[in-house]
Amino acid sequence: MKHSISDRLFSIIIAAVLALIAIVTFFPFYYVLVVSFTEPSEYLSKPFILFPRQWSFQSYEYLLTTKSFVRALSNSAFLATVGTACSLVVTAALAYPLSRRRMRGRRKIMMMILFTILFGPGMIPSYMLVRDIGLINSIWSLIIPALASGWNVILMRGFFDSIPTELEESAAMDGCNDLSIWFRIIIPLSLPSLAAFGLFYAVGYWNQFFSAILYLNQPEKWPIQVFLQNMLITATNSELNSDVYAQPPPSETLKMAAVIIATVPILAVYPFLQKHFAKGAMVGSVKG
Template sequence: MKKKNTDWGDLLFRSMNAAVLGLLALLTCFPFYYVLIVSLTDPAEFLQKRWVLWPDQWSLDSYRYLLSAKAFVRSIGNSAFLAVVGTACSLTVTSALAYALSRRRMRGRRQVQLMVLLTILFSPGMIPAYMLVRQLGLLNSMGSIIIPTLANGWSVLLMKAFFDSLPSELDESASIDGSNELRTWLSIILPLSLPALAAFGLFYAVGYWNQFFSALLYINDAKKWPIQVLLQNMLLSASNTELDANDVSTQPPPSEMLKMAAIIIATVPIVIVYPFLQKHFAKGAMVGSIKG
């Protein structure tokens, strides 16, 4: 009898747990669903109802208008450039520095590692960072976003821990075969580090794609704005003037629909990239946590 009551109690708990988690999932997903539905609604129907959960007529007018506006397409290109070039540069610098710190025969290794650790514990602040970017002549350039964030101290230390977990015999055998440090890093270490590179690459790519504050601080030229800055200006504006309506020849949809479509376009690239890195991501996310 006791076992039967226990079974019923366990079933009740599981049912309530599933119901609560399902409700939370619906509440979390509903804003994304609503944004997508509004962006795909016919403009005339949206102006008539203003609140649409399932449109009677579907339309891609908002997407056509956005993709025909030079300012919007240009901002997408700027964000893509940051995500691709910035991620490649950051992965190169991070992995190279982490590999150097993992070599025990490197002179001054502890001092350099302490300097990397200090960047995690202490931040220079916004004003010194702006002064540095200005002194380097990087204002109003993509370099103002990429160069100051080339390497993240936390990522360097985690990747160093991953390199520490690799068998030291790899370096020894490569050295016996006449390989130098650069060739060992490129030909042996990096191919074995794909899970770590995929994980950190995804983190860097998302960070560069979502660059907002740095771009707002360092870039004054609207033609060099990434998508997030343009989207912020669109969301704050009551109209679609940020898109430079002279660039398009069609009648613009309501500004609310354009904002929803812009949010979808800004989100989709990262959603598309993630499945290709998923097989490496779970393993790479644990990088450095277990040393065997």
């Protein structure tokens, strides 16, 4: 099929516009990466750098030898691992019985879960609840209130609906109880969906920011996102004291390096979950 000149011209214009948008979108990330690897002396001598003449890891080495930064990084790692594991257990344990018709009152429970999706409690009631249960200034204040997402529970319930009940019946005939069926049959069959939801939860916990500002008063318990925000709005990085380096690199190179370090861990998770993500992300969307 031949295309007219106007069609070709239109395709060229669309391709050029999309390429321009891609460049504009990618450039900030490129600039942050370049500045983070720039030699401090070169950065101080040039107002704008697109490609450094000499690459340096000094900013990264300085940050990773700073107790406050490493502590914030470990706090976020704790949230992303422990929080994700707890959320997956609670979500799967809640979604599975709701997918079985023999459970009494499951429709009422589903309506309550749906209500939490449509109507949020707001900042002040959430703070009062966390305060009354004694979680203020505790790292668990970022995990327990966010253990389960109503939307994820509904989606995982749809996935459990697609598992044939005959598998459970045959396992029950072999002497398995409900808990054994859940661990030995349901969970192994649910690995794609658990990988997808685990990625969603991990990203959410790693990016904890607003809740950490509300509930955590001590800087020692801040996750990396709050620490990075405080670092970016501060003109100097006096709170960063390395145990190895006496003279810190320029504050801008430290900030750029901190942004990269805060971004890379979550990006590194995607390749390992990619084979499960496409299948798991569609759980509950198609039935029949």
